Amino acid sequence: MEKMDHTPLQQEILQTVSLLLVITVRCCSSPTRCGLETIHDVQRVTEPGDLMLGGIIQLSAFVKYDNSDLVQRGWTIHRSSQPTAHYLRHLLAFMFAVEEINRRPDLLPNTTLGYTIYDVCMLEDLAVQSALSILSGVEEPVPNYSCDQKSKVVAFIGHLDSSPSCSIAGVSGIYKYPQISYGAMDSIFSDKSLYPYFYRTVPDERSQHRAIVLLLKHFGWSWVGIVVASEDSSQRSSMELHKEIIQSGLCVAFMQTIKKRRKRELEFSKNVYIMLKTSCSVVLFFGNSRSVFDLEQLLYRKFNFRKVIIFPAIRFSYNPNSLIALNRSLMMSPPRRDIPGLREYLLSAGPHKYPHVQVLSTIWKNYFYCCVGNASKNYRPCTEKDLLSQVDASDYDVNNFANTFSIYSAVYAVAHALHDLFSYKEHGQLQSFRRSHQPWKVWDKSNSS
Structure with a gap:
C-alpha cells in the first residue's frame, strides 16, 4: 500500500472525522494499518480507467428513520432510501460525459477516465464514509492508505447539497484533492481560506437572494415570514437573505427555525400552524430536500393553506402530492441548458x-x-x-437540464484541467503522473486556466 503524507494537524482532523462516521475500528493484518468497518452499505457504480473520478452524488430520496435499531446498536441510526428517476439523470449524465470524453481524440488522448460513484442520498456521514472509501480504493476504507496501485483518483465531484459537500471537503481537502460540486450554492464556499480546493458549477446563492428581493418588490409583498431548517447551510442562507430584505426596505414578520427533534412531524406541525396564523401572505422556506418533503406531507393535509411559499433553488424529487401540497408556491431554479446527445442517451437507458x-x-x-x-x-x-422513455416526464425530464448540466460540466472541467496539465509534460506523462501523483497539481491547473 502507498502511504499518504500528511501533517500531525491533518492526522488529528482525520481522526475526528472518522469518529463522526459512527464506525468501528478493526485492525488489519499489519499492525501499522487499520481498516474502518463501516456500518452503512452504500451503493456504488464503478468503471475502471487510467485516471479515476470520485463521484459522491444523490441518487436516492425519501430517507426513513428506524429508531428500533437504536436499542441494538446504541445511538446508531439505521437509514433507508430509494433511488428515483429524477436523480438518476445526474448519474447518467456523469457516465455520459465520461464516455464522451473517452471517445474524443482531442481530449486526454491515449488516456481513459474511470469513476467510482457513490449514492449517499443527502446524508453527511455517508458522504464522509464514501470519500474515505474512494481515497482508499476499497469499499471498507483504510484511512491514510491508497490500496489501488493501478488507478489514481484525481478529483471529487459532488455533492448536490451544501451540507454533504462540506463534509466531503473536510476529507478531500486534507490531501488537497480538487472537489467540484454540482449544486452547492452556500456562499461560505467562496471563502478560499476555508475551501481552497473547492469549486462548483452553479452560482453563489447571493444571486438568488437578490432575485427573491426583486420578486417580492415586483408583487408588492412587503411583509413576509421566514421558516428555516436547523442545518448550518440553511441557517446561513436565511440570515443573509434576512439582511438583504431589511436593507431593501421590506419587513420580516417572523423567522422560525425547525429544530432537530425525534418527533420531527410534531415540530413541522407547529411551524405550519405558525404559517397559517400569521398575517403575512408570503413565507420563505429554507431547508434541504428532506425538509421540503416533510413540509410537503403536512401541507398535503391542509387544503385551505392560502399562503404563497417561496423556495430557493432546492433540489427534490417530485411526486403526485406535490401538485396539491405545493400549489401557490414559487421556486428559484438554476439556468437550464442543452446537452447534445444526452436526451437520446437518457431515453435509451x-x-x-x-x-x-x-x-x-x-x-x-x-x-x-x-x-x-x-x-x-x-x-x-x-x-x-x-426503457426509461416510458417514465412520466414529471419524474424523468429529458428536455430541461439544470443540475444535470452542472454535473456534466463538472466532469468536463476535470478533464480539461488534466488535459492542460499533460500538455506541459513530455511523452510518457501518464506513467509519470501515476508515480508522482500530486492532486493539488490538478487544482493548480484548474485555478490558473
Missing part, C-alpha cells in the same frame, strides 16, 4: 443496458415491476422493451 449496475435494480422494480435475470415472486424478468 434500461435494465438491459445496465444489467450489472446494482444500484439501479430498485429503479427497475419501482418503475417497471421487473428484475434483471430470473423472475421473482413479485417481479417479472426485465425485457429490452423496458
Whole structure:
C-alpha cells in the first residue's frame, strides 16, 4: 500500500472525522494499518480507467428513520432510501460525459477516465464514509492508505447539497484533492481560506437572494415570514437573505427555525400552524430536500393553506402530492441548458443496458415491476422493451437540464484541467503522473486556466 503524507494537524482532523462516521475500528493484518468497518452499505457504480473520478452524488430520496435499531446498536441510526428517476439523470449524465470524453481524440488522448460513484442520498456521514472509501480504493476504507496501485483518483465531484459537500471537503481537502460540486450554492464556499480546493458549477446563492428581493418588490409583498431548517447551510442562507430584505426596505414578520427533534412531524406541525396564523401572505422556506418533503406531507393535509411559499433553488424529487401540497408556491431554479446527445442517451437507458449496475435494480422494480435475470415472486424478468422513455416526464425530464448540466460540466472541467496539465509534460506523462501523483497539481491547473 502507498502511504499518504500528511501533517500531525491533518492526522488529528482525520481522526475526528472518522469518529463522526459512527464506525468501528478493526485492525488489519499489519499492525501499522487499520481498516474502518463501516456500518452503512452504500451503493456504488464503478468503471475502471487510467485516471479515476470520485463521484459522491444523490441518487436516492425519501430517507426513513428506524429508531428500533437504536436499542441494538446504541445511538446508531439505521437509514433507508430509494433511488428515483429524477436523480438518476445526474448519474447518467456523469457516465455520459465520461464516455464522451473517452471517445474524443482531442481530449486526454491515449488516456481513459474511470469513476467510482457513490449514492449517499443527502446524508453527511455517508458522504464522509464514501470519500474515505474512494481515497482508499476499497469499499471498507483504510484511512491514510491508497490500496489501488493501478488507478489514481484525481478529483471529487459532488455533492448536490451544501451540507454533504462540506463534509466531503473536510476529507478531500486534507490531501488537497480538487472537489467540484454540482449544486452547492452556500456562499461560505467562496471563502478560499476555508475551501481552497473547492469549486462548483452553479452560482453563489447571493444571486438568488437578490432575485427573491426583486420578486417580492415586483408583487408588492412587503411583509413576509421566514421558516428555516436547523442545518448550518440553511441557517446561513436565511440570515443573509434576512439582511438583504431589511436593507431593501421590506419587513420580516417572523423567522422560525425547525429544530432537530425525534418527533420531527410534531415540530413541522407547529411551524405550519405558525404559517397559517400569521398575517403575512408570503413565507420563505429554507431547508434541504428532506425538509421540503416533510413540509410537503403536512401541507398535503391542509387544503385551505392560502399562503404563497417561496423556495430557493432546492433540489427534490417530485411526486403526485406535490401538485396539491405545493400549489401557490414559487421556486428559484438554476439556468437550464442543452446537452447534445444526452436526451437520446437518457431515453435509451434500461435494465438491459445496465444489467450489472446494482444500484439501479430498485429503479427497475419501482418503475417497471421487473428484475434483471430470473423472475421473482413479485417481479417479472426485465425485457429490452423496458426503457426509461416510458417514465412520466414529471419524474424523468429529458428536455430541461439544470443540475444535470452542472454535473456534466463538472466532469468536463476535470478533464480539461488534466488535459492542460499533460500538455506541459513530455511523452510518457501518464506513467509519470501515476508515480508522482500530486492532486493539488490538478487544482493548480484548474485555478490558473
